[in-house]
Amino acid sequence: MENNTLYYTFSAIPQVIGAIAAIIAAFSFFRIANLREYLIGDGKSVLNRWGEKGYCLQDPKENKKQQKRLLDAIDRRNILEIKNVILQLRNNEIRAGYSKNDRPHGLQYIYDRFCGNEGHIAKLKRWTLYVIALSFSTIIVSIISLGMTDAIISATCPSLKYWILWLTVALFIVSLILTFRLMHLGLSERTVHEADKQSL
Numbered sequence: 001m002e003n004n005t006l007y008y009t010f011s012a013i014p015q016v017i018g019a020i021a022a023i024i025a026a027f028s029f030f031r032i033a034n035l036r037e038y039l040i041g042d043g044k045s046v047l048n049r050w051g052e053k054g055y056c057l058q059d060p061k062e063n064k065k066q067q068k069r070l071l072d073a074i075d076r077r078n079i080l081e082i083k084n085v086i087l088q089l090r091n092n093e094i095r096a097g098y099s100k101n102d103r104p105h106g107l108q109y110i111y112d113r114f115c116g117n118e119g120h121i122a123k124l125k126r127w128t129l130y131v132i133a134l135s136f137s138t139i140i141v142s143i144i145s146l147g148m149t150d151a152i153i154s155a156t157c158p159s160l161k162y163w164i165l166w167l168t169v170a171l172f173i174v175s176l177i178l179t180f181r182l183m184h185l186g187l188s189e190r191t192v193h194e195a196d197k198q199s200l
Helices: 003-048 060-076 079-095 107-147 149-153 160-187 192-199
Strands: none
Touching: 003 060, 003 079, 003 107, 003 149, 003 160, 060 079, 079 107, 107 149, 107 160
């Protein structure tokens, strides 16, 4: 194995991984932003229907307070506050004796859908963190190996260069696999909103 083989391998891998990491970061950002818009949209739809049957609280003061709270949360784009108001309405629906069968598109359905989309965002964030962390590790290993190319070639242990090369290549391959997994999560696994839109 010549110096050029190791040199080009160790120099090409960081460039490829760096480009992929940048694309993945942009992809995840826009995908998560899109999903957050669905969550805010749930809050807007509940606010628009406030006062209709099931879309209010019995206590007039608390009802007015929660309506303003939801409006403020939507204006601030505060997902947690929107969720808390929807949760109160959903609990109110349950206390009133209604089930999902009674109201298939009521507050219980909306809350479950909201939580499902939140879970989808959390999964995308988690996988993005995995991909970025592994990509960064691969780049560091490649750069260190690149700086030690001459020492690796002249090492007394002939298998050392193969072990270092295969370690770097293995990290590169695992990074690519996780990248494709993240892309699959972002593109193939549709939310309830998107599934509903497809069925129209």
